[in-house]
Amino acid sequence: MFSQNGLSLDQAPPISVVFRFFFSGALFGILAGILILFFQNHIFDASDIKAVILTHTLTLGAMLSFMFAALFQMLPVIAGVALPSPVKKANAMQYPFVLGVFSLLLAFNFSTPWLFITASFLLGGSLLYIALVMLKNLWKLPNHSSSSKGMLTALLSLTIVILLALYLTGTLGGLLEGNYYTQIKTAHYSFGLFGWIALLILSISFQVIEMFYVTPSYPKLVSQYLPLTLFTLLTMTTIIGVFNPSIWVASHILIALILIGYSLLTLKRLTQRKRPLADATVWFWRLGLSSLIASMLTLFITNFTELSWVKSLSYIFFASFALSIVFAMFYKIVPFLTWFHLNSQGYFTAPMMHEVIHPKTAKKHLYIHLTTIVIFVLSLFIHLFIFLAGMLTILSFGWIAWQIIHAWKLYNYTQETGEKFDMSSM
Amino acid sequence: MIISQFMTQEHRKCDTEFAAAEQAVANGNWSETEEKFLAFSNNTLKHFKREEMELFPAFEAQTGSSEGPTQVMKHEHEQVRGLMGKMAESIESQDKDAYLSLCESMMILLQQHNMKEEQMLYAMCDRVLPSELKESTLSKMKHVEL
Numbered sequence: 001m002f003s004q005n006g007l008s009l010d011q012a013p014p015i016s017v018v019f020r021f022f023f024s025g026a027l028f029g030i031l032a033g034i035l036i037l038f039f040q041n042h043i044f045d046a047s048d049i050k051a052v053i054l055t056h057t058l059t060l061g062a063m064l065s066f067m068f069a070a071l072f073q074m075l076p077v078i079a080g081v082a083l084p085s086p087v088k089k090a091n092a093m094q095y096p097f098v099l100g101v102f103s104l105l106l107a108f109n110f111s112t113p114w115l116f117i118t119a120s121f122l123l124g125g126s127l128l129y130i131a132l133v134m135l136k137n138l139w140k141l142p143n144h145s146s147s148s149k150g151m152l153t154a155l156l157s158l159t160i161v162i163l164l165a166l167y168l169t170g171t172l173g174g175l176l177e178g179n180y181y182t183q184i185k186t187a188h189y190s191f192g193l194f195g196w197i198a199l200l201i202l203s204i205s206f207q208v209i210e211m212f213y214v215t216p217s218y219p220k221l222v223s224q225y226l227p228l229t230l231f232t233l234l235t236m237t238t239i240i241g242v243f244n245p246s247i248w249v250a251s252h253i254l255i256a257l258i259l260i261g262y263s264l265l266t267l268k269r270l271t272q273r274k275r276p277l278a279d280a281t282v283w284f285w286r287l288g289l290s291s292l293i294a295s296m297l298t299l300f301i302t303n304f305t306e307l308s309w310v311k312s313l314s315y316i317f318f319a320s321f322a323l324s325i326v327f328a329m330f331y332k333i334v335p336f337l338t339w340f341h342l343n344s345q346g347y348f349t350a351p352m353m354h355e356v357i358h359p360k361t362a363k364k365h366l367y368i369h370l371t372t373i374v375i376f377v378l379s380l381f382i383h384l385f386i387f388l389a390g391m392l393t394i395l396s397f398g399w400i401a402w403q404i405i406h407a408w409k410l411y412n413y414t415q416e417t418g419e420k421f422d423m424s425s426m
Numbered sequence: 427m428i429i430s431q432f433m434t435q436e437h438r439k440c441d442t443e444f445a446a447a448e449q450a451v452a453n454g455n456w457s458e459t460e461e462k463f464l465a466f467s468n469n470t471l472k473h474f475k476r477e478e479m480e481l482f483p484a485f486e487a488q489t490g491s492s493e494g495p496t497q498v499m500k501h502e503h504e505q506v507r508g509l510m511g512k513m514a515e516s517i518e519s520q521d522k523d524a525y526l527s528l529c530e531s532m533m534i535l536l537q538q539h540n541m542k543e544e545q546m547l548y549a550m551c552d553r554v555l556p557s558e559l560k561e562s563t564l565s566k567m568k569h570v571e572l
Contacts, residue, residue: 077538143549211537214441274445276452336534354527
């Protein structure tokens with residue numbers, strides 16, 4: 001709407017842009033739950049293709065969708081970047097992206113070279129396109145906050161993740177020789193987990209923890225330099241790792257220490273919050289940060305033990321970290337956007353946030369999510385529990401999908417039947 | 427950065443007062459809520475008045491634009507004023523659930539608004555206004571009363 005010096009002060013993207021990414025993320029999450037029922041305990045063996053398929057369903061299908069929902073919403077607010085024609089951009093990204101994820105999952109399952117090539121084009125094209133559009137807009141900002149700088153670094157990491165993935169799929173598709181396949185694979189998942197997922201969450205948290213819960217701000221040293229330190233560490237390790245792969249052990253230990261430090265600091269910030277009520281989102285943050293600490297501690301231990309369940313624990317806790325934070329953001333963003341858009345359109349009857357999603361509904365999901373994590377951990381030792389874990393995963397993501405459908409129906413119902421303040425008469 | 431510093435401090439003060447009112451509602455203490463909410467709303471409205479009477483006109487005159495970012499900020503001030511009215515109603519009817527629900531909307535709305543001001547508008551004011559004009563605008567803002 002309004003812009004000056006490349007700065008936009010628009011408040012929110014169209015509601016459908018954010019909702020569609022949350023919804024597709026939830027559907028991929030449900031698919032992950034179904035896959036767990038079929039794959040059972042094979043998902044804990046990192047060398048098994050079933051584990052690779054599930055990992056990509058969750059990280060690429062679910063997490064990346066959720067994170068783009070948050071990015072489309074947060075870019076105008078945190079960084080002052082409103083993407084022109086967001087609906088067109090969301091369409092241009094989402095359709096090839098969804099097709100690309102399915103191609104990749106099928107390619108892994110059937111080891112079909114042409115499917116890997118198809119996935120490369122669809123995923124590479126859609127993700128590089130949107131990452132570069134966002135990067136270009138962030139780059140132009142005259143005033144950077146620590147969050148906008150962090151987002152920029154996270155999107156750079158995503159670009160690297162995609163380029164490294166293209167090397168891998170190019171090799172699997174028979175287009176490349178893949179002499180550095182193992183090294184690039186390590187760099188790909190390290191950049192994906194720490195450079196993209198952790199870095200984006202960390203960058204957004206520098207602003208939203210203070211903003212949602214009224215806490216003291218993060219020390220400048222942390223918010224200014226932590227994202228860049230992580231990114232530099234990952235980049236240098238990737239380069240050195242091509243010739244000396246063992247460097248990743250030291251790098252992972254350093255990353256683990258950095259992320260544990262960040263988690264402890266954020267947990268402390270949450271205890272210093274001035275807003276009194278600990279709603280479900282506060283507990284989702286606490287669960288997520290505690291999971292990150294547990295994940296990093298177990299990652300550290302994997303360097304000194306051969307026990308495979310320690311590594312599996314690290315993965316489970318990392319997934320718990322990422323999903324808990326995504327859910328915390330979801331329960332703030334979806335009710336707010338529903339109310340905000342209707343209120344901005346002049347509807348007297350715009351539902352309040354608690355009417356869109358009641359705090360008790362979010363709390364019930366917190367319990368479901370927590371139980372899911374516990375059951376996953378137990379299934380490492382009692383194998384039959386994996387079926388329960390799969391069903392709980394379906395329930396957890398189904399819960400999210402239902403909340404979006406409910407909010408969307410309420411939004412449309414208010415538009416159809418609500419009383420409106422006539423702006424045109426002003 | 428004198429504009430940014432002063433105005434950002436005001437935002438933080440309002441946040442603290444907002445949280446105190448929310449705490450009072452959570453404790454079920456309605457007379458304290460009234461007192462804290464009044465402090466929050468009065469200071470927030472005074473802050474808006476400082477912007478609308480002094481800062482925005484100075485910025486608009488300097489940049490020659492009255493339909494740019496300041497217009498959006500004024501529109502958001504109106505949204506905040508509307509929510510404040512509803513919060514006052516819920517205090518009057520002692521409706522805890524309604525108040526806390528409105529708190530959520532208010533908090534996010536205000537914080538999004540503050541973020542844009544702190545990271546863009548105030549920074550732009552500090553950059554484009556000549557230092558003498560900045561000093562005088564700041565001094566005039568400090569004298570604005572409700």
